[in-house]
Amino acid sequence: MDLLVVGAGLFGLTVAERAAEAGLRVTVVDRRDHLGGNAWSSVDEATGIEVHRYGSHIFHTSNERVWRYVRRFTAFTDYRHHVFSTHAGTVYPLPINLGTLNQFFGTAMGPDAARALVAEHAAEVDAATAANLEEKAVSLIGRPLYEAFVRGYTAKQWQTDPRELPASVISRLPVRYTYDARYFSDTYEGLPADGYGPWFEAMASHPRIDVRLGVDFLDPAQPLSKAAARGQVPIVYTGPVDRYFDHHHGPLGWRTLDLETEVLPVRDFQGTSVMNYADLDVPWTRVHEFRHFHPEREDRHAQDRTVVMRETSRAAGPDDEPYYPVATPHDRARLQEYRALAADEPGVHFGGRLGSYLYLDMHMAIASALSLWDSGVVVDAR
Numbered sequence: 001m002d003l004l005v006v007g008a009g010l011f012g013l014t015v016a017e018r019a020a021e022a023g024l025r026v027t028v029v030d031r032r033d034h035l036g037g038n039a040w041s042s043v044d045e046a047t048g049i050e051v052h053r054y055g056s057h058i059f060h061t062s063n064e065r066v067w068r069y070v071r072r073f074t075a076f077t078d079y080r081h082h083v084f085s086t087h088a089g090t091v092y093p094l095p096i097n098l099g100t101l102n103q104f105f106g107t108a109m110g111p112d113a114a115r116a117l118v119a120e121h122a123a124e125v126d127a128a129t130a131a132n133l134e135e136k137a138v139s140l141i142g143r144p145l146y147e148a149f150v151r152g153y154t155a156k157q158w159q160t161d162p163r164e165l166p167a168s169v170i171s172r173l174p175v176r177y178t179y180d181a182r183y184f185s186d187t188y189e190g191l192p193a194d195g196y197g198p199w200f201e202a203m204a205s206h207p208r209i210d211v212r213l214g215v216d217f218l219d220p221a222q223p224l225s226k227a228a229a230r231g232q233v234p235i236v237y238t239g240p241v242d243r244y245f246d247h248h249h250g251p252l253g254w255r256t257l258d259l260e261t262e263v264l265p266v267r268d269f270q271g272t273s274v275m276n277y278a279d280l281d282v283p284w285t286r287v288h289e290f291r292h293f294h295p296e297r298e299d300r301h302a303q304d305r306t307v308v309m310r311e312t313s314r315a316a317g318p319d320d321e322p323y324y325p326v327a328t329p330h331d332r333a334r335l336q337e338y339r340a341l342a343a344d345e346p347g348v349h350f351g352g353r354l355g356s357y358l359y360l361d362m363h364m365a366i367a368s369a370l371s372l373w374d375s376g377v378v379v380d381a382r
């Protein structure tokens with residue numbers, strides 16, 4: 001073995017594939033029983049519907065190199081993501097755009113009039129003096145839109161009143177003064193045509209890559225553990241940086257998700273892939289309905305049942321899956337301490353969303369892994 005990659009998510013798989021292509025013998029370990037980390041999906045046998053097991057994943061990028069790279073392993077459909085939000089018994093398109101504004105205010109405004117109205121509402125609070133998330137949001141989009149689309153959703157995401165959350169949690173709230181309701185504005189977007197599983201299997205299929213699933217690198221009883229491999233072989237580690245150091249400086253804060261999947265006895269539950277619930281009277285933040293990601297597969301989907309996933313959000317405990325970094329100033333100070341420890345680890349490179357304690361979209365994880373590989377440090381460590 002020339003390189004040990006911990007984590008078979010997109011960051012780890014990208015480094016492994018590049019290294020194998022360059023002639024290295026790579027072992028990839030993951031404590032889960034599947035490839036692809038949080039982007040993993042599998043087909044529900046009963047309905048033929050591909051279910052994204054860790055929440056909806058839509059691939060999007062404007063990075064030409066990443067787009068060229070990923071298409072070596074899979075083709076993409078022409079799916080374009082749209083999100084809707086239910087508020088007070090009405091459904092609105094998100095992100096907030098001219099359609100949302102005219103529907104919400106019962107108007108037929110053009111872009112200039114809408115911009116002027118939002119600016120008038122936003123003038124209630126000066127962004128520079130905003131003392132909490134609520135004041136910051138009002139300073140960006142005004143109180144009526146904040147109360148409809150941000151207050152309840154944010155309170156559910158954080159399980160905290162937005163007046164108790166720091167203003168720094170949001171830097172911008174996008175409002176589009178056109179009828180463009182596409183959720184992502186990247187150049188390229190789509191879903192892997194044959195599903196996420198075949199994409200990840202193609203990345204891991206290089207003959208010089210050996211994948212071992214169900215292996216926890218931090219379990220000293222494993223033959224491929226940190227205790228056995230550290231200092232013996234170059235390591236790319238994509239697990240949580242605080243866990244690697246046994247929480248030496250204390251745990252970093254994460255939010256986790258509770259994802260409840262259900263097969264419903266209807267063909268189509270909500271008519272779209274993702275519906276947000278903005279109000280506090282509905283406990284979940286979103287409902288995902290997976291059949292809508294692949295309209296081209298309708299002949300393979302059950303016609304009398306559908307798969308939905310209700311998503312709720314809360315602070316992660318020690319045994320929960322970490323999903324989103326909380327990144328309070330306290331967390332960021334701790335992260336610097338962990339980064340200092342990481343810099344001194346012999347031949348170990350930390351990366352990916354857990355290893356760097358950063359929210360990364362899939363294309364960002366891939367771009368960051370390609371940069372790590374290009375930098376040469378992984379090979380130099382041999």
Ligand code: FDA
Nearest residue numbers: 007009010011031037038055057058217239352353361362
């Ligand atoms: P990832 O978490 O995928 O992989 C890390 C792997 O390391 C995991 O498989 C884990 O099991 C393994 N590991 C950890 N500790 C270990 C240990 N001790 N031993 C062995 N293995 C260990 N992005 C996007 O582009 N479009 C989208 O629509 C979405 N949607 C989305 C929804 C939700 C709810 C979330 C939380 C995230 C997204 N993302 C997304 C982001 C996407 O999930 C993210 O970009 C990738 O998961 C990043 O890949 P990584 O390899 O960095 O981490």
